[in-house]
Amino acid sequence: MDDETLLAAATARVDELPGAGLEHPFGPEWDVFKVRGKVFMLQTQYSGRAMVTVKSHPEDAEALCATFADIAPGYHVNKKHWISVTPGPSLEPGLIEELVTESYRLVVAKLPRAQRPVDPDVFGVASPHQA
Template sequence: MKDKALQQYARSRVEELPGAGLVHPFGPDWDVFKVREKVFMLMTDITGEPIVIVKADPEDAKALRAQYEDITPGYHMNKQHWITLRPGGTLQKDLVDDLVTESYRLVVENLPHAKRPVDPGTFGRSEQ
């Protein structure tokens, strides 16, 4: 996966997620994606490459970083709960879709029940 394809895959997945929206609280260089005012994904090129930053379960994050050289600790985020996806060729579209969906789900499950746009216990898991 080269150049902007990683960000295009991530952006396409976000467009399918109920209640997700794009904001620019840190200026035009950062695309910040939120669900009900909570961040679940960020994208930027300020590192010199187009990266995607998503939330992950700490144990999953550790395993992903060990398995994929293009997954590193979250850039400018909590290194235990966030991971950075880098374009390099090892990340397939299906994995990017799954990681974006899981990040969204992790954020939704911490929202009050009345604000949840989906059931985080089942959303995104029926295809697996």
């Protein structure tokens, strides 16, 4: 996966998420994606390479970092709860979409129920009838 494919896969998934929006609170070099004012994904260039940072369960983050050479603890964020993804051969667009969706669900789950644009317990979770 190259830089363009990584950013395109992540951004395409964000475009499908209810209530998601793009902001630039850290300047034009950082794309910050939020739902109801809470960050769930960041995109930037680091050392000339694309980087996508998303929230993750600590156990999942640890496993992902151990499994994929192109996933590392979050850059400039809490390394226990965030991971950073850079382009590389170990990644597929489907994995990026899953990581973005899970990050969104984790953030939505922390919102007051009245502010949630979706039910995080079922949104983006494949049902047994989907194949």
